[in-house]
Amino acid sequence: MSAVAARATPLLEVQGVSVRFGALLALQRVSLEIHPGEILAIIGPNGAGKTTLLNVISGFYHPYEGRILFQGRDRTRLRPPEVAALGIARTFQNVALFKGMSVLDNIMTGRLLKMRSHFLLDALWVGPAKREELRHRAVVERIIDFLEIEAIRKTPAGRLPYGLQKRVELARALAAEPTLLLLDEPMAGMSVEEKEDMCRFILDVNQEFGTTIALIEHDMSVVMDISDRVVVLDYGRKIAEGPPARVRTDPAVIDAYLGVPHA
Amino acid sequence: MLGHATGGAHTQQALDPELDTFPKLVRRNATRWPRKVAIREKDLGIWQTYTWRDYFEQARLIALGLAALGFRRGDKVAIVGDNRPQLYWAVAATQALGGVPVPLYQDSIEQEMAYIVDHAGARFAVVEDQEQVDKLLHVRDRCPRLEHIVYEDPRGLRAYREPGLLGLDELVERGRKFGEDNPTYFDEEVARGHADDIAIICYTSGTTGQPKGAMLSHRNLIVTAMNAVATEGLGPDEEGFAYLPMAWVGDHMFSYAQSIVTGFAVSCPESARTVLQDLREIGPTYFFAPPRIWESILTGVMIRLEDAARPKRALAHACLRLAQDLERRRLRGQPRPLWKRLLLPLAHLLVLDPLADNLGFRRIRIAYTAGEAIGPEIFVFFRALGVNLKQVYGMTESSALISIQRDGEVRLDTVGTPLPGVEVRVTPEGEIVYRSPGVFQGYYRNPEATRQTLEDGWVHSGDAGFIDAQGHLKIIDRARDVGRLADGTLFAPKYLENKLKFSPYIREAVCVGHGRPWVAALINIDAGAVGNWAERRGLAYTSYTDLAQKPEVYELIRQEIARVNRSLLEDEVLRGAQIRRFLILHKELDPDDQEITRTRKVRRAYIAQKYAPLIEALYSDREHVPVEAQITYEDGRTATVRANLRIRDAETFAVAAAS
Numbered sequence: 001m002s003a004v005a006a007r008a009t010p011l012l013e014v015q016g017v018s019v020r021f022g023a024l025l026a027l028q029r030v031s032l033e034i035h036p037g038e039i040l041a042i043i044g045p046n047g048a049g050k051t052t053l054l055n056v057i058s059g060f061y062h063p064y065e066g067r068i069l070f071q072g073r074d075r076t077r078l079r080p081p082e083v084a085a086l087g088i089a090r091t092f093q094n095v096a097l098f099k100g101m102s103v104l105d106n107i108m109t110g111r112l113l114k115m116r117s118h119f120l121l122d123a124l125w126v127g128p129a130k131r132e133e134l135r136h137r138a139v140v141e142r143i144i145d146f147l148e149i150e151a152i153r154k155t156p157a158g159r160l161p162y163g164l165q166k167r168v169e170l171a172r173a174l175a176a177e178p179t180l181l182l183l184d185e186p187m188a189g190m191s192v193e194e195k196e197d198m199c200r201f202i203l204d205v206n207q208e209f210g211t212t213i214a215l216i217e218h219d220m221s222v223v224m225d226i227s228d229r230v231v232v233l234d235y236g237r238k239i240a241e242g243p244p245a246r247v248r249t250d251p252a253v254i255d256a257y258l259g260v261p262h263a
Numbered sequence: 264m265l266g267h268a269t270g271g272a273h274t275q276q277a278l279d280p281e282l283d284t285f286p287k288l289v290r291r292n293a294t295r296w297p298r299k300v301a302i303r304e305k306d307l308g309i310w311q312t313y314t315w316r317d318y319f320e321q322a323r324l325i326a327l328g329l330a331a332l333g334f335r336r337g338d339k340v341a342i343v344g345d346n347r348p349q350l351y352w353a354v355a356a357t358q359a360l361g362g363v364p365v366p367l368y369q370d371s372i373e374q375e376m377a378y379i380v381d382h383a384g385a386r387f388a389v390v391e392d393q394e395q396v397d398k399l400l401h402v403r404d405r406c407p408r409l410e411h412i413v414y415e416d417p418r419g420l421r422a423y424r425e426p427g428l429l430g431l432d433e434l435v436e437r438g439r440k441f442g443e444d445n446p447t448y449f450d451e452e453v454a455r456g457h458a459d460d461i462a463i464i465c466y467t468s469g470t471t472g473q474p475k476g477a478m479l480s481h482r483n484l485i486v487t488a489m490n491a492v493a494t495e496g497l498g499p500d501e502e503g504f505a506y507l508p509m510a511w512v513g514d515h516m517f518s519y520a521q522s523i524v525t526g527f528a529v530s531c532p533e534s535a536r537t538v539l540q541d542l543r544e545i546g547p548t549y550f551f552a553p554p555r556i557w558e559s560i561l562t563g564v565m566i567r568l569e570d571a572a573r574p575k576r577a578l579a580h581a582c583l584r585l586a587q588d589l590e591r592r593r594l595r596g597q598p599r600p601l602w603k604r605l606l607l608p609l610a611h612l613l614v615l616d617p618l619a620d621n622l623g624f625r626r627i628r629i630a631y632t633a634g635e636a637i638g639p640e641i642f643v644f645f646r647a648l649g650v651n652l653k654q655v656y657g658m659t660e661s662s663a664l665i666s667i668q669r670d671g672e673v674r675l676d677t678v679g680t681p682l683p684g685v686e687v688r689v690t691p692e693g694e695i696v697y698r699s700p701g702v703f704q705g706y707y708r709n710p711e712a713t714r715q716t717l718e719d720g721w722v723h724s725g726d727a728g729f730i731d732a733q734g735h736l737k738i739i740d741r742a743r744d745v746g747r748l749a750d751g752t753l754f755a756p757k758y759l760e761n762k763l764k765f766s767p768y769i770r771e772a773v774c775v776g777h778g779r780p781w782v783a784a785l786i787n788i789d790a791g792a793v794g795n796w797a798e799r800r801g802l803a804y805t806s807y808t809d810l811a812q813k814p815e816v817y818e819l820i821r822q823e824i825a826r827v828n829r830s831l832l833e834d835e836v837l838r839g840a841q842i843r844r845f846l847i848l849h850k851e852l853d854p855d856d857q858e859i860t861r862t863r864k865v866r867r868a869y870i871a872q873k874y875a876p877l878i879e880a881l882y883s884d885r886e887h888v889p890v891e892a893q894i895t896y897e898d899g900r901t902a903t904v905r906a907n908l909r910i911r912d913a914e915t916f917a918v919a920a921a922s
Contacts, residue, residue: 141307146418151536153308204419 009072011036011180011212012057012088017066019052019236026052028236029066034180039206040214041227041244045256048233050216051093054182057214058090059083070180085113089178091169093185093216099158103149103168104140106157110175111136143174146208147201163194167201174205181205183215187222195219199226224248232256267688268734270494270666270681283458284481286322286359288523290453293319296499296526302348305533305541313348315526321349323449325431326356328438329387330448332411332429336361336455339383339464341409343367343376343399344391346505346531349415349431351519353389354509358462358481359453362387365464365476366510368861369395370854372895375474377402379466382708383476384408389431393419400425458482464707465512467659468860476707477512477659487662487701488520490683494667495629497549501527502626504547506538511862513633516663517551539563543623550627553634554761555863557641557652560622562767566795579618582610586647594643594675611649619648631655631667634862636738636757638765639675646673654678656736660722661685662701666736677735687736688721694742695724744867746777752839754782759842760865762830766823767792771852771859773870774842775878781843783881784913785874786820787851793819808849808906817911820847825914832916841915844881846888848874849906855895877908886910 010033019027027049034040042050055061057068059080068076070086078086089110097106115132144150147167152160157168166186173181186202187195203226205211217223223230223244230247232240234256240247247253282288292301292315301318303310313321329340340357342364344350350366357364365383367376369391376398380388386408388399396414403409414420415431442449462481466474491497505518518529527549532541539560542550552560568579585603592599619625624645632642633655645652653668656678665687668679681687685699698721705713716723727742739745740755748754756774759782763772771787788811796819797804804810828841852858852865858873859865871878880888891905 138307141309145307148534148536150305150308150533151540200419207422208418 009036010034010069011071012214013067013069014053014057015067015069017053017056017063017068019049019056019061019063025236027056027063030233030236030238031066032231032238032241034212034214035229036212037206037210038212038228039202039226040212041223041230042214042216042233043218043220043223043230044233047235048256049236050233051184052236053233054090054184054214054216057083058088058182081113084176087177087179088182089173089176089180090182091166091173091184091186093188095162095165095169097157097165097168097172100156102154103157103160103171104144104153106168107140107143107171107175108136110172111140113176139177140171140175143171146174146204147171163190163197166190166194166198170198170201170205174209174211177209178211181211181213183213185216185218187217187219195222202226220248267686268681268730268736269686270490270683278458278482278485280458283485284358284453284456284460285462285485285520285523286326286355286453286456288485289315289319289322289355292523292526299499299526300528301522301526302351302505302528303530303545304348305531305537305544308533310530310544318348318352318355321435322352322355322359324435324438324442325349325352325389326359326438326452327442327445327449328413328434328436329356329360329362330445330452331437331441332387332434334360334362334387336452338362338387339365339385341365341367341380341383341385341388341399342390342509343371343388343395344369344415344509345535346507346509346514346518347391347415348531350389350391350509351505353413354463354519355523357387358456358460359449361452361456361460363461363464363478365466366508366515367466368468368508368510370508370861371398372855373398373402377405379474379476380406380409382474383464383466387411387413389413390415392416396420396423396428400428456481458485461704463515465510465515465659468862468864475709475712478704478707479512479659479662479701480704483662483701483703484516484520485524486684487664487682487699488516488524490700491516491664491667492521492525494669494682497521497525497527497629499526501525501549501628502545502547503527503529503549504542504545504551505529505531506542507551507553508861512659512663513551513553513657517549520662539623543621546623546626548626548628550624550630552630552632553862554632554637554641554764555635557632557637557645558764561641561644562789562792564618564622565767566792569795569799579614582614583644583647585610586615587643590643590647591675594646594673615648619650622648624648624650627651629653633657633678635864636761638761640762640765642675656738658724660703660716660724661697661699662703664701665697665699665724672733672735674735677731677737679736680734681736687730689729692742693727693729693745695726695728695736695738696721697724698722748776748782748840749778749780750839753837754840755837756867757865758837759784759827759831759840762827763823766820766826768796768819768823771863771865773852773865773867775871775881776840779882782840783878784824784842784845785870785877785881786845786847788816788820788847790851807851808904811847811849812906812909814909817847817909820845821911821913825916828913828915842913843915844910844912846877846881846908846910848877849890849908850892850894850904853894856893881910 012034014032016029016031044050059078187198206213230244232253239252240250297316298314300312301315303312342350354364399412411427413429413434417430458481461478462484464476464478466476507514522529530545532538589599627650630650630652653673656666657664666679666681687697702722725742726738727740727745728738740757744756746754754776759774760772763769770789773785774782776782824842831838831841854861887907889907893901895901
């Protein structure tokens with residue numbers, strides 16, 4: 001898949017992006033490309049700047065130098081809602097669901113950007129509003145079926161075990177029907193079985209919906225199993241990039257993970 | 264204790280040659296009730312309905328699709344998946360072409376699947392999804408005759424390029440084309456079908472050895488279904504619920520045979536995890552569950568009750584106690600105090616009816632339990648709720664049904680009287696044998712087993728039991744399981760185990776004692792119920808094994824065993840076989856580990872062998888026994904679990920205290 005993806009024009013390009021928090025350089029001139037249809041893993045030791053990179057892509061932070069192009073157009077300065085409207089959805093490292101709302105309603109919020117109708121019509125639930133809700137509900141139900149969470153449709157999200165909350169978060173991100181899906185540690189804190197399930201769902205999403213996926217992950221076996229390409233960050237720099245098998249044997253990567261002192 | 268009972272004359276019932284196979288009956292239904300709902304499935308959160316016309320049309324197209332792939336009469340089709348309308352249609356489609364459907368348990372591991380697919384010589388498989396496709400592809404080299412795998416849900420399968428793999432949609436499309444080119448093909452094939460053709464091969468899980476494929480003819484199933492329908496007064500307006508494995512003859516009888524014969528609708532739940540919610544939405548009038556399902560529903564109720572506020576809990580318990588006491592007295596034919604009878608409507612209003620409604624049982628006219636003996640406490644609980652729960656006895660070899668408790672003749676300890684056309688006898692050795700229109704045609708490619716089971720039309724059930732003065736059949740246990748303690752006391756392990764399993768905290772139990780001085784028990788706790796109990800007490804635990812070995816949990820189980828021992832005093836024959844010592848197992852008994860069958864029957868011989876060191880320890884004076892166990896994951900991989908199990912004495916009761 002990576003071979004096919006490499007020939008196409010990149011879906012997203014990060015060009016020489018640097019991010020600074022006070023004196024701390026979180027990202028230093030990082031460049032990478034995400035190709036349509038691929039699963040890209042971003043790995044690196046703690047504090048390497050992985051989440052910062054995701055936050056830059058999704059518009060939470062703006063780089064002080066460098067550019068971000070999505071589908072060939074510069075959108076370095078966009079804010080999160082505008083990024084989302086472009087078709088980039090994400091999940092968070094710490095689960096960020098509406099705990100008191102049902103799973104169904106949580107996932108429906110993923111459709112908000114696509115809702116058009118008027119609040120008055122919504123309140124009365126007539127005409128276009130009704131048709132629209134049914135349409136959105138149909139999309140959401142397809143995702144519920146896809147992620148096998150039928151049994152918890154009506155359960156308040158806060159009552160679910162952690163692994164399921166992560167799955168609901170993925171469902172909400174999918175509800176936006178994104179072109180690019182950013183997953184920040186989708187498997188953190190999961191049991192082996194939950195991880196296996198999640199891997200399968202990520203692969204299925206990629207294959208079934210054709211969604212391009214960039215994910216941050218620590219579990220190397222997961223990364224090796226599911227990603228087409230891997231980008232390795234260390235101290236805010238990109239130190240390696242390539243297919244998982246090659247990256248794993250890259251001396252710079254081994255150094256970074258084994259903690260060789262930096263000059 | 265010899266006996267003989269019949270439910271009427273044994274005759275070869277004549278079937279209308281126009282209506283003597285299931286495809287012919289489906290076609291009749293499509294003409295008679297084109298708009299009536301035949302089958303529902305919850306999909307994408309909505310109940311999708313299909314009429315009898317749809318049922319027939321879909322079955323026809325699938326059949327034509329199979330024909331386009333080169334289906335020949337007599338071909339076997341493996342059917343694997345959760346209950347789905349498409350899979351039921353595939354059964355009808357196979358039969359329409361003179362083929363034989365072979366349903367498999369959807370949770371079978373690869374080896375089991377390979378064995379059955381190969382043994383049946385299936386050329387086709389119609390399966391639900393990627394999970395089943397993967398399993399079949401893995402074992403394909405062991406099933407040389409398997410040519411085509413048709414899947415219903417394409418998810419995750421788009422990139423598969425294996426030869427012979429085909430989506431159901433595409434199959435239907437090909438069928439449509441084939442039908443246009445051969446417009447009379449389908450009707451001709453259906454017309455060639457005959458009542459004595461094999462309609463299905465059901466592989467019995469079997470508590471010993473390899474599965475055996477029981478062949479049932481259309482006549483077997485249709486006549487048995489018609490007899491049961493007539494006896495029980497089932498009509499075309501029943502609502503059934505198809506949620507038990509399609510590979511099990513019970514589901515085939517209730518969700519397929521009876522539904523088609525009578526024309527009533529069945530509903531398939533959305534997924535295995537939503538069964539109880541979907542049950543409530545459908546509110547079936549006709550419902551079937553093996554004891555383990557009734558148990559788990561009861562356990563669910565008890566857990567939720569324990570979490571309720573104290574006044575509510577007290578009220579609920581008081582009403583349940585009242586209703587159960589009355590029901591127990593009624594079943595035993597004892598007088599029922601007037602004041603309790605006067606209070607009963609109030610109990611119904613306040614607790615019982617809302618509870619039944621909550622479970623989806625308000626509309627039930629007839630509910631069955633079968634497959635195993637049900638704990639009397641569980642039975643009484645549901646009857647007290649107002650559910651017309653009745654015991655049924657049968658097995659694969661009898662087309663699912665032998666006897667049913669008639670309305671008004673429901674009793675705790677029997678499985679009712681034989682259905683019309685069924686004759687039941689007890690051999691001098693105490694084994695139940697029967698003869699009926701439903702008696703199977705033999706085991707597929709296993710004449711040796713057929714000879715052992717089938718003798719002059721009589722089937723050896725393998726169950727020990729007797730027929731009482733009223734003609735009711737009473738099952739004691741599996742014939743080979745009934746044993747005697749060293750001093751000669753009668754010991755019926757399953758009877759004890761069922762009593763144990765009434766406790767919400769005990770999920771599974773295995774009693775040993777044959778040839779021993781007394782009875783010992785291996786207990787499986789119910790992770791949900793005991794976990795909840797531990798949480799409420801602030802008892803921390805890390806895993807199932809850890810929870811199982813807590814001294815507090817041992818004390819909890821010890822009390823449950825004391826309750827069972829005390830209740831044994833009521834039974835004159837079995838009161839000597841009280842449980843003396845027990846231990847709690849470190850892992851759940853699992854069909855993947857071959858400890859229980861897929862229908863959750865304990866495989867005693869296997870357990871006796873596998874847990875021999877534990878059983879020896881139970882009969883020693885040791886207080887701990889180390890254990891190391893292989894467990895099998897769903898993908899077939901294995902891992903080892905180590906633990907040091909406690910052994911404790913149980914409280915027993917002197918017989919004199921009872922009299």
